[in-house]
Amino acid sequence: MNREDYAELLRYTRQLLREEGGTDLDDALVEERPRNENGEVSFNPLQQLLDYLEGLRNEVFWSSAQAARRTLDRLNQVGEHGDFRFTGIAVTLDEVDNATYGVPRLDLTGDGELDEIVSEIDELIALLREEM
Numbered sequence: 001m002n003r004e005d006y007a008e009l010l011r012y013t014r015q016l017l018r019e020e021g022g023t024d025l026d027d028a029l030v031e032e033r034p035r036n037e038n039g040e041v042s043f044n045p046l047q048q049l050l051d052y053l054e055g056l057r058n059e060v061f062w063s064s065a066q067a068a069r070r071t072l073d074r075l076n077q078v079g080e081h082g083d084f085r086f087t088g089i090a091v092t093l094d095e096v097d098n099a100t101y102g103v104p105r106l107d108l109t110g111d112g113e114l115d116e117i118v119s120e121i122d123e124l125i126a127l128l129r130e131e132m
Contacts, residue, residue, distance in 0.1 A: 001131060006045035010052055017056070029055040050128055057121040060114050068110030 001009075017026045033041050033051050042048055061067055068089065075086045089108040098104050 003045045006049045010045065010049045013049075013052065013056075025056075025059060029059075046128065046131060050125060053121055053125050053128070057118055057125065060121065061118050063111055064114035064118055065110035065112040066115050066118065068108065072109075 014026050014030075017023075029052055032055065033048070035041055042051070071089065072086045091106045091108060093101065093103065093105060
């Protein structure tokens, strides 16, 4: 692949994310790109693509079941709970938030399907790193 290919892949990835309702996330990923010691963003298209994918991977990870499992494991290791083990995390909403979101509670245990997406992004990042 060449510089133009990397730039096109970045444009395509951003477009897909935006089309799937991820406009705010795309904006944040672009705004929060890593900068060098002079505060400048890399002009290398491969590095820009890697930075974007790593940011996307991190955002997806925190909504995944894998992240929730790690948090639950930590909760279960801290303190003494007797025979009790944490198996999930949920937030019960008050009446105002219930009306706003249309649900009485939010399950924060994570989405198992996102684990596969994280894995696929990791594989893509590894392949692109081999090109550096």
